[in-house]
Amino acid sequence: MSLALVLNSGSSSIKFQLVDPENHATDEPFVSGLVEQIGEDLGRIVLKFDGEKHVFDSPIPDHSVGLRLAFELMEERGCGPTQVDIIAVGHRVVHGGILFSSPELITDEIVDMIRDLIPLAPLHNPANIDGIEVARKILPNVPHVAVFDTGFFHSLPPAAALYAINNKVAAEHGIRRYGFHGTSHEYVSRRLVELLDRPAEEINQITFHLGNGASMSAIRGGKAVDTSMGMTPLAGLVMGTRSGDIDPGIVFHLARTANMSIDEIDNLLNKQSGVKGLAGVNDFRALREMIHEGDQDAWSAYNVYIHQLRRYLGSYMFALGNVDALVFTAGVGENATFVRADALAGLEMYGIKVDPERNELPNDGPRLISTDDSAVKVFVIPTNEELAIARYAVAFA
Template sequence: MAYVLVLNSGSSSVKFQLVDPAGEATDAPLVSGLVEQVGEPMGAVSVTVGGQEHREELEIPTHSFGLERAFAIMGEHNVGPTDVEVIAVGHRVVHGGKLFSEPQLIVDEIESMIEDLIPLAPLHNPANLDGIRVARAMLPDIPHVAVFDTAFFNHIPPAAALYAINSEVASQYDVRRYGFHGTSHEFVSQQVPKLLDKDPATVNQITLHLGNGASAAAIRHGRPIDTSMGLTPLAGLAMGTRCGDIDPGIIFHLVRQAGMSIDEIDNLLNKQSGVKGIAGVNDFRLLRQRIEEQDQDAWLAYNIYIHQLRRFIGSYMIALGRVDAITFTAGVGENDTEVRQDALYNLDMYGIHFDKEANLVRSKEPRMISTADSPVKVFVVPTNEELAIAQKSAAVAAQARAEGLY
């Protein structure tokens, strides 16, 4: 059996899986693991094989050291990159800018182009690039493929993509809406027509990726026409630690009145805002517990979150004109029954007939949580970004081999 090694490299961590690209969305990966706290006095490498976790705690000075340890642990259980057939290494890259609307075989030129995009994603692309360089050095004979979070939204209509600011400034500094979570929105939106038993080219849908980061997308006939995140992942819905859409004048106000620096405001809006900024926690299980304990800050944070979510659902229904399905995915979307119910509360007049009993069913399978006669169907579809990356990477690698590049 052939596998794709899927890598998601962060500034101090590397998540990885060995995935069968021909598998189903609900299949468990052959291997999953995490290298964490790279560069800290003490880190950890964990590798899960067959449901059994193997963990080492040690200092991890570099990403390459961490991956070497991970590969060694995998090798001890006969599932290392040289023990099984690895046909590609798929790398999640957060920002592809205007350059990349498709996955790319990583060669030196592509690596350089990803580096050029760092100003658009200074918190993410450098770490993604580090992971690419480390993995290419460690596995030089295997095709490496970059799969971009922004690619799915690369061609949304100009009216949705462009901001109403001076066009020369916007053009010079690549200021536009790029959107994120594209791999997840694309994967989930491709499952929905199958559930509806309709031609994908006829389906209009809204997809809601709700995790610690959250985004919404409006998709007409298989192509996105709008999405909530913007130049950066900070825009759109209120999230776990990010504020979502705010009046940009708030930034000027904090500079002038609070004397805050750009870095302080960056940290405030990205890491100390959203649900956490109001309630003190960003884990929705803890938030729910606090709401049950009558914590007013937790209740306020939840209401703001739901209010923003309903705003985007409503605006996308208008943008699409006709909606066939609304789909929830990711950690909160797949598991929080109250979020789903409250997001669609009392919308029968818009053709959304919610089924409270179906909503309470716990499952890892795609499922409908609207009534059978609901004009707008509502689904929960578990996302599987790793499988999507594996499938895209396998296809690019096969083409590279067909062209004699490997």
């Protein structure tokens, strides 16, 4: 069996999977794992293989040590890189800027170009580069492929991509809408085309990637024409810990009246805001329990969250002109039936009719949740970014 290794390197973690790219989207990966708490006093590696979960605690000073330890654990269980047929390695890279619109075979030059984009993603691209450099040393004889989170949105029309600020300043500092979660939006939009069994060119759809991070995209004929995240993943929808869209003047107000530093404001908007900032929790199961118990902050947080979903839905319906389908995906989108129901409530006049019984079905693969007579079809399609990255990678093998 030929496998692809998929790596997603974060600032203090590495997620990894060994994936058979020929498998169906619902199949479990051959191996999956997580290296976490890199750089802390005690790190942890979690490995899932052959129906069993293995946990290993050890100091993990850097990504190189973490990945090598993970590979050693895999070797001990007969599923290591020297024991299976790895034909390609796919690396998730968060920011491709305007340079990268599609997956790229990684060379020293490509690594340098990704490094040049660090100012646009100072928390993510350095970690992505660490993962690339470590994996290339450990597996030097297979192609390594970078798959960019921003790539799907490279073709956004200028009206959606440009901010109304000084052209010279924007050009000098790379300021524009890039969009994120692109691999997920592209994956589920292509799965929808398969489910509808129609040419992609004929389909207009709106995709909801709702997890702790959340974004929406308007897709016409297979190409994104708008998306909610912007130059950074902070823009757009209300998220688990991120504020989403706010008045930019709030930043200046906090700096002037609260004497907050740029770093403090950055932390506030990215890690202490969103649903967590309003209700104190960012897990939607806990949020729903709090609402049932009568917690007014939780109720307010939920209403703000739903209001922003509906605001973007309305604007994207106008942008597309006509909509064939809506697609919900990611942790909240796939599992929180109440979010889907409330986001689409009362929209029958726009051709959107959710079937309550279908909406309550368990998360078990792609499924239609709208009524048979709904003009706009509504689907839940589980995302599988790792499988998408694996398929991109093996194309270079």
